[in-house]
Amino acid sequence: MTLFPLPPSGMGEFKVHRVRFFNYVPSGIRCVAYNNQSNRLAVSRTDGTVEIYNLSANYFQEKFFPGHESRATEALCWAKGQRLFSAGLNGEIIEYDLQALNIKYAIDAFGGPIWSMAVSPCGSQLLVGCEDGSVKLFQITPDKIQFERNFDRQKSRILSLSWHPSGTHIAAGSIDYISVFDVKSGSAVHKMLVDRQYMGVSKRKCIIWGVAFLSDGTVISVDSAGKVQFWDSATGTLVKNHLIANADVQSIAVSDQEDSFVVGTAEGTVFHFQLVSVTSNSSEKQWVRTKPFQHHTHDVRAVAHSPTALISGGTDTHLVIRPLMEKVEVKNYDAALRKITFPHRRLISCSKKRHLLLFQFAHHLELWRLGSTVATGKNGDTLPLSKDADHLLHLKTKGPENIICSCISPCGSWIAYSTTSRFFLYRLNYENDNLSLQRVSKMPAFLRSALQILFSEDSTKLFVASNQGSLHIIRLLEGSFKHLHTFQPQSGTVESMCLLAVSPDGNWLAASGTSAGVHVYNIKHLKLHCTVPAYNFPVTALAIAPNTNNLVIAHSDQQVFEYSIPDKQYTEWSRTIQKQGFHYLWLQRDTPITHISFHPKRPMHILLHDAYMFCIIDKSLPLPNDKTLLYNPLPPTNESDVIRRRTAHAFKMSKIYKPLLFMDLLDERTLVAVERPLDDIIAQLPPPIKKKKFGT
């Protein structure tokens, strides 16, 4: 942790605590499923978390389902009517409820671990491939799924499945062979044996990682020997053989028009195959490997093909969305590569009084106290620490479930976190230098599965947003609690995870997440005060300013609104900036704003940050238009004042600290910035495939 002053830019000097000891390592991506109707992407990770990204809302992660230790998802698919199913190695098929944000039910398929799952083209049937070699057919009923029948049992595990677009045949990839089944009779029509190695023999068995069935009867298979093979399902013979990699080819996805498909390899390369005509005039077409993309360093275990983009994800935890230039109509910044690495929610909370940071991991929480220094220095100096940062607490959660959200109170005496089935509240006591922890027992059951937890500024009240849509207010007493009130869910569908903000004077509570807009509640009178008009992009960050009680809302399309709660309308400044519009570079930022905070003594300043920059908006300064330079680091001091005034505008951005996971104002002269360098994440990933480079 280092500490150094920030250069003054009309905002005064700040000492910045640079924190790099948050050992955040996301889990690798295992499956990806694209839903064409709603333009949403479901991503499942190796720890069992399932995340839903809204690709039309600037690729924002709007919902997620927390993971579970026993749930190792191996397959994910969307069915008719926005229903999401997943299947994993614990042998169960799980349906997710996207409105209640919980798991609807889990059905055991009784075939052992499930390796693959595919929904029929009509959307009413579900096929599951199991460890014992059986392929099971389920009927999707309006509220559940029902087992229909078993197909012929095969000798080895069924690792991949694909339906023919007409729904009459399926292709199942196993170990060393591919079977084609007839759906009506359930018997295997063809069994195609796959070579273990391209032109050669090998001891290692060939694992068919993916199959795709095209409407003309071609079956495309990708296997662990690095081959992409085209088979004719009518005769059961091999048509074409491509060797594209030295390592496994692990995933395949075909577009809806069946004129292109994408495969992902274990070396991190993603190949795009397209159906092109042999010569420019002829009608005969063939599959040609057109584009390689190297955006990953580790295995690409899941790919998806949307009408305009190729989506890939793998062990290196990045989600890469590559729009295809020929499919994109308007060639603007939307057609750029998107790489989603850092979380779109806050995983860190801060206690300003005691300079404590609470880090949230999947199965434990860490409490750190920031170091301190007595030295002073000039801009850009690194000040030596007189007292190092201290790891105060390592709190492990009981049970196999992941932690959904956590929070520490501003005074540092309460820690609360929630999993799917339980809610935990702890009281911390500080005596001299010692810390003691006491758990508050018998937390009410309605608090479990909380999506967001927030403490009031004076640490007397606890606000909990549950996944059912209701908001609970708990009064905290010494060592116990009292349930004050519950706000029932308002009308409107759940669009994203609920975010909460409370005003520093303790009167107002704002909650977002529904399609109706941001609701503002009056805590003193315990009723709904007003609702900010709905906006078609989800809210990414929310905060209420002290004194003025202005609600600042940041949306996923990088719009920032300021709404005055007492006046029940947008502020003047907000109207001005909406009229003028934000700078185009501001709107082209990739990552969402995850935290907003304010300066206690300067009401005109708003501090916000995303993963690659932090910005202090000075409402008293003029707004930039598209022609001014948005990112203008401070000109050298010997420049005249006139130039400085001309280039100064309201948005003071700094890209010194990146990638930022959290940034907040501790007091008037201190900031804390929690960074997570990408190299530190990569250093803890599983081993990648060896690449041989000439000269090494």
Place this chain on the structure above:
Amino acid sequence: MVQLRPRASRIPASAMVDEGHPASEEEEEAAEHGLLLAQPSSGAAAEPLEDDDEEGDDGFDDEAPEELTFASAQAEAREEERRGRGAVRRDKTLLKEKRKRREELFIEQKKRKLLPENILEKLTTAGQTDIKKSSGKLKEENLQKKNEDCVKGSDSKKAKFQKVQSVGQNKSYLALRLKDQDLRDARQQAAKAFIQNSLYGPGTNRTTVNKFLSLENKRLPVKKAAAQFLNNTWGTQKKQNAKRFKRRWMVRKMKTKK
């Protein structure tokens, strides 16, 4: 040469009869029995012969065999049978009692192991409601899923587990056969091992992250060190000890200075 079966000597028999010894009478009768029933009883005949070889040699020649009427012999035989049956009956009753006692003991032990009476009553009379078990080795989620499985009608082909109905208001249980859980876990472990082996096992061309990231450093015109050149985890214990020692030394120094 055929060795004739010697007849039972009479003198010792009669002497024993005079004395009133019941054993030898039985013996003689047994011997006679053997003669009567045409059963070889050379063993029975041989023994008294051995004992009284020297004594009864003289008596053999002189005396005639004892005369026994059929009726008396029959009566004696029947009595012997009765006695034998009695013995068998006694044995049987003894065994029966033993078994009874054992059974009772087992029942007692079982009773001690079972839950108290009232809970058992509730179990048998309560309805079909299933609520998750709040503690125990079995995971909650699994239980919930098993719940759903039970409710599902036609699909639970191999419902190997027994369901126990709910108990009381606060507590709720779902009984599962641990054997099934172990089988499930074993299969899951096998599946995970398969994936691990096929992706990271022998034969796969894997390298460490450090080597992977340092590949470019090797080819630069000015060669740089590896990406993770420093091993920060080396000697953590030594470093911790050194830190503690330094702190203590400082404190001691301060004290002595004062």
